[in-house]
Amino acid sequence: TxxxxxxxxxxxxxxxxxxxxxxxxxxxADGGLYAELVQNRSFEYDKADNASYTPMTSWAPTSLNGGTGTATVADDDRRLNERNRRYLKLDLARGEYGVANSGYNSGIRVEKGKQYDFSVFARTDRAAGTPLTVAVTDPAGKALADPLRVQVRGDGWVRYTGTVLARESSALGRLALTASGGGTLRLDMVSLFPRDTYxxxxxxxxxxxxxxxxxxxxxxxxxxxxxxxxxxxxxxxxxxxxxxxxxxxxxxxxxxxxxxxxxxxxxxxxxxxxxxxxxxxxxxxxxxxxxxxxxxxxxxxxxxxxxxxxxxxxxxxxxxxxxxxxxxxxxxxxxxxxxxxxxxxxxxxxxxxxxxxxxxxxxxxxxxxxxxxxxxxxxxxxxxxxxxxxxxxxxxxxxxxxxxxxxxxxxxxxxxxxxxxxxxxxxxxxxxxxxxxxxxxxxxxxxxxxxxxxxxxxxxxxxxxxxxxxxxxxxxxxxxxxxxxxxxxxxxxxxxxxxxxxxxxxxxxxxxxxxxxxxxxxxxxxxxSATPATVASISGAIGLSTWATSAAYDDVKVTSADGAQLFSDDFSGDDSRWSKVAGRGSWAVTNGAYVQADQAAENTLVTAGDPSWSNYDFSVKATKTGG
Ligand code: AHR
Known part of the structure; x- marks a missing residue:
């Protein structure tokens, strides 16, 4: 009622x-709420961020019609600025050569008919300039958008921009940047944003x-x-x-x-x-x-x-x-x-x-x-x-x-x-x-x-x-x-x-x-009123017993102060009543439907330090009444 x-x-x-x-x-943020589609856009990924990273994470060399060259990440005094230390150095040998970015998850997501804003900082040591082609493709190289062509001029950092119109929809897109004509092309802050941000x-x-x-x-x-x-x-x-x-x-x-x-x-x-x-x-x-x-x-x-x-x-x-x-x-x-x-x-x-x-x-x-x-x-x-x-x-x-x-x-x-x-x-x-x-x-x-x-x-x-x-x-x-x-x-x-x-x-x-x-x-x-009653009330001391190794538990029993067995589990059946609980720096399991030592009782920490099975008996004092 x-x-x-x-x-x-x-x-x-x-x-x-x-x-x-x-x-x-x-x-x-990156790869999430932040709409940037290029992962590791400034070649700054480092193993100090994550052991699996290199400055080329999410980037792979690519070429057209057998083009050759080398793609390396440099960290020297030609950098974009003091806080953006590394950049990509493309040494162009023959034909059309460059790199492709695979974005986050399965790739770069583009939607047919939508516009995308591309930008890059670039510089070239080739006096005549370097033609740079920007393409959004599927993993096999098939175009998903009309390519964008940029002429990079001069050996000082300049920001180049352009708009890419998607012709097909895909969640597997790659952003490929290829160049030709020999010489060294330097690139940094390669960016592709959907025009329709929030x-x-x-x-x-x-x-x-x-x-x-x-x-x-x-x-x-x-x-x-x-x-x-x-x-x-x-x-x-x-x-x-x-x-x-x-x-x-x-x-x-x-x-x-x-x-x-x-x-x-x-x-x-x-x-x-x-x-x-x-x-x-x-x-x-x-x-x-x-x-x-x-x-x-x-x-x-x-x-x-x-x-x-x-x-x-x-x-x-x-x-x-x-x-x-x-x-x-x-x-x-x-x-x-x-x-x-x-x-x-x-x-x-x-x-x-x-x-x-x-x-x-x-x-x-x-x-x-x-x-x-x-x-x-x-x-x-x-x-x-x-x-x-x-x-x-x-x-x-x-x-x-x-x-x-x-x-x-x-x-x-x-x-x-x-x-x-x-x-x-x-x-x-x-x-x-x-x-x-x-x-x-x-x-x-x-x-x-x-x-x-x-x-x-x-x-x-x-x-x-x-x-x-x-x-x-x-x-x-x-x-x-x-x-x-x-x-x-x-x-x-x-x-x-x-x-x-x-x-x-x-x-x-x-x-x-x-x-x-x-x-x-x-x-x-x-x-x-007449709220359904909780299933049981526990107060006073509670006995707990478990068999444990330093990495496992078995046969968990909970008894009340008067010795009545309230709960036992030998894990021979359904374990679904147990769930993982995030501790601070560690994980524990709890039977959520029952006593949680850290919440309903004074916490008792028993450290099972032995790799073989031993029995541990201990008791905790309930501080709250609950079911
Ligand atoms: O929300 C996840 C984490 O949980 C937060 O970073 C921290 O404040 C809390 O421990």
Missing amino acids: LAVDAAGRGATIDRSMYGVFFEDINRA KNRPNGMRADLAEKIAALEPGFVRFPGGCLVNTGSHQGYEAPNWERKRSYQWKDTIGPVEQRATNANFWGYNQSYGIGYYEYFQFSEDIGAMPLPVVPALVTGCGQNKATDDPALLRRHIQDTLDLIEFANGPVTSPWGKKRAEMGHPAPFNLTHVGVGNEENLPDEFFARFTEFRTAIASKYPGITVISNSGPDDTGTTFDRLWDLNRNAKVLMVDEHYYNSPQWFLQNNQRYDTYDRNGPKVFLGEYASLDNKFGNALAEAAYMTGLERNADVVKLASYAPLLANTDYVQWKPDMIWFDNQRSWGSASYETQKLFMTNVGDHVVPSKA
Whole structure:
């Protein structure tokens, strides 16, 4: 029975409550939302980004009618600029010779009748110039578009552009650049963009993906990460900005694309920074969402526990954050506001919130540094809400300590993250009912139930009713991660999936869309009675026993305090009730339908260090009652 107090008025729900969290994970940017079709366009791929890479990744030599030559990647003082170190050197011997790019996934996607903008930086040492042919072909060399002919002149870098009209549709396209006439032709920043980017922005977003995000009507866009921003934040700051493993720094991501040094992405691939801070702000504005950048606080999480003790480095990061606010909001006469205007946006981007720190899990070390950020931002920009964090888990010592610190210092908003089983989401609907109404507000910056099935979407929907009921405390919430390219997955589940030609929302996408496009004005109080009871209640000590080696488990038993057997599994039958849980730096399995030691109980860690089977008996103390 549902009792609805139709005249009653619960929490007011902000229009901006539900947003999206964009992180460059699962190739969400290059080969994803960033519409560039050429992979490794500036020949900067390096084994430091990914062990399988070479500077020629995604490129292969090609020729017409037996043409010959050599194609090598050079890194010398003829480079395009200091931040774009490498370029392609084509030594032309006989006939028509060059290279072809195979794009992302199965190839370069072109659609019959559509236009594509080609550009390249080139120079030639041949006095008469070098004819360059640009062709989009299938893998066998059959033309998919009319070829484009460019005459490269002079031994200085010049940007050449042209339009390619596709005559056929294919997802297997190759972009071939061939030249003839002898001599040496140098090429860099080879680019092919669909003319139809989202809102027709140059250097823009892939339309189908951007439209799927826009269709959610997000209240905010959190970017650029996640672990992407905080890991390594204390490393490589002083290194020249073409050096691999330099931490993610927003200043590296703005300005002309050919001057953005590519970098090693935390998730194990090269990031071009083609989508940089300007593009994030512009995209947020284009979809009517509030921009919400996150900067590192110099205490790493995401598998590392390290805090920098370099005060100069900390000051520099703080200054960078102040400069970021000026880049977003400052007048065009200010140094960073001027840069924004030069990139095409004289009007401010209206930044109101900044996250400092992502899952930074040394509470006291984090909070000391966070406080310095907060003080500096408050004194220069008192209107900006500075968001703190609560570590990587939904509960636990780190979480509690961070919350205490945040609460005591009257921080305005705290970022929470958790990835749990659907059962956890069903059982924790009331999580925020007991949060202090006068304490910091909650930004639920990352959450998902751990699969992409219908049941996950349903559990998330149930959980979101709890968020909404507590909209006076939970001010912002975003499912995570947002995007995944099917061929390059680092993290599942994800909200929107894609390859080089198609994209589709998961069941969780539909849940998000339902809530995000139907944000209410306020909660109408209601009560349900005769809710089906949970299957069992556990309290007190619980005994667990398992046979284990250092790599395997068998015969898992759970007994209650009075010795009754609550659960056992010898893995002789259906294992589908077990699911993988992403730990921080490791994986574990959980029987989601039953006790999860880290969520419903005090965590007990038993290390099975022996490669042969041994029996382990231990007990954990339940901290919550659940079924
Ligand atoms: O969303 C994927 C990752 O999960 C994020 O990078 C990190 O913040 C969290 O651990």
